[in-house]
Amino acid sequence: MMKSRLARVSAIALAVALVPVATSAISQVESDTQAEISRFVDIFERVKTDYVEPVDDDKLVRGAIDGMLASLDPHSSFLDARDFANLRTQTEGMYGGLGLSVTMQDGAVKVIAPTRETPADKAGIKPGDYITHLDGKLIYGGTLDEAVDQMRGEPGSTIKLTIVREGRDKPFDVSITRAIIDLKPVTWEIKDDIGVITIASFTSRVGEEVSKAVQDIEAKLGRKPVGYVLDMRSNPGGLLDEAVAVSDAFLEKGEIVSQRGRHKGDIERYYARPGDVIGGAPLIVLVDSGSASASEIVAGALQDHRRALVMGERSFGKGSVQTLLPLSRTTALKLTTARYFTPSGNSVQEGGIEPDIAVPQLSDPDYKTRMKLRESDLRGHLINEIGLDDKDLEVDKLADPRFSMTTEQLEEKGIEDFQLYYAMATLQRTTMASARLAATRGGLTRSTGATRPLTRRN
Structure with a gap:
């Protein structure tokens, strides 16, 4: 499938070379697009002929596709057969692994949140944690798919995660036993x-x-x-x-x-x-x-x-x-x-x-010092067109005695x-306040002889 796509891209680029840009049949926008496609094919051919080692066509085209979609926002992506199957499995609510939602940030795997009552949650993994090593092997600089594949495995097997958490002076290790994540939504x-x-x-x-x-x-x-x-x-x-x-x-x-x-x-x-x-x-x-x-x-x-x-x-x-x-x-x-x-x-x-x-x-115990990962922290996230208020959404201005x-x-x-x-x-x-209010209104109702039932709106 990848090679046939490459052939179509090459054909488009060849057509660009044969058709004069100045013809009235081609708009400036179309001309710019064709020029960019032509440049992509030129770079592809240079890599194929001059890179220090032979490179597979599928790898180059997949890299180009992933890069194109990653430049849009953090949530657009191409799903190959494995990714498509994983998405279907997660949507159905059962998969094997640790129970983590993760993302890639600056080459590091970062936890969005552990799914509640899963091995990762019970092991104390927190939102905002960075995972730097799996079983002692550095995963920084790899792909998110590679890291997820390593974290998944046979139920009952154990994997060691090295965690970097804001507020902690040193990284620490957490051993987690994999399980079938049979989510009860x-x-x-x-x-x-x-x-x-x-x-x-x-x-x-x-x-x-x-x-x-x-x-x-x-x-x-x-x-x-x-x-x-x-x-x-x-x-x-x-x-x-x-x-x-x-x-x-x-x-x-x-x-x-x-x-x-x-x-x-x-x-x-x-x-x-x-x-x-x-x-x-x-x-x-x-x-x-x-x-x-x-x-x-x-x-x-x-x-x-x-x-x-x-x-x-x-x-x-x-x-x-x-x-x-x-x-x-x-x-x-x-x-x-x-x-x-x-x-x-x-x-x-x-x-x-x-x-x-x-x-x-x-x-x-870490809620004050632990970094919380949100959409606004993700590289390339969509901007809120309506705009946000100029206020600090994270820090309370005054100490609240209820939470001391x-x-x-x-x-x-x-x-x-x-x-x-x-x-x-x-x-x-x-409930207690409503009961007191009902009792007060009930007393007033009895004194006037009314029998209309009391109703409450929430």
Whole structure:
């Protein structure tokens, strides 16, 4: 396939040489494009004849394709048979490895986020960590595919990662046992009469799984809980349709998200249908720097419609849509084709979703010093055309007395996850306040002899 493509490129370049540039049939833009193609073929031939060692045609053409797409943005890429199969496997939610989302930055492998409850997460790998060695072998300067291939392997086998973390004086090693990453995209539990639904990734049928989780929670309690927490921390995203389905589950009406392409008319809007799966119950959404793409669509929709209170940290900031364009039965082009916008018209590109209440993860001893990787840190990221506010999104201006406890103090209280603890405490306080308000209104109602039932709007 690569060689046939090269033959077509050569034919185009030959045609350029035979057709006068000055003819009226060729526009200046077409002429410039043909000149660039001709220059590419010239360089290709020079490399083939003069490089110190023989070079395979496929390697040169693949390098040219990868370089072309990398110059666009961090998310466009060519998927060969292996990459295409890997993408399909991850979309289906089961693959072998460590459970890491990684990127390449300046020749180094950098962690975007570990997937929760995977070997990497349990081993303490953090967003922003650099992986410099695998089993003692330096991987700096290699490709991301090579590093990912090495991290994958037989379940039960062990690999040693050398980690460089900001705030640590020296690199340190972490040994991790590989496992089958059979992702359960949606899990749930009941804590203190609160339903906690965790979405690890937006693979197929996540919208259905969220609705089922609500049913299971209410069935186990025998009634509705006092509220819900939708936990999307360290969720790297996934399928747009599933993000729409999850948002729709909690919204009665209105726009969920719009995506806008290259041309003015390339606008597609998605709307909620009537029906709130939790019947208007209080809802808190948790996000952090690892919450990206589909996670941000859900958080942005629920926040803009004031259906949920968003807590945690500013999210990753990936506000672009990638379309999979098949090139053959086994290869495809993953190309950025649109930007998405929240119902209020905001783009999360670069800036991410700003929480309504910023809650630091005090139970993480490194949260103050550890660098957090976001879209704006990636080389070649798309610029937010709307613009960002000139403010420091990372540093609190004043110390907040609510968040003054140390990691040791939290451990003494048995608090392992401060952000979740704070979200649940907020729901409990809201419920108590609503109960007091209902009691007050009930007293007034009885004194006037009215029998109209009390209703509450959230």
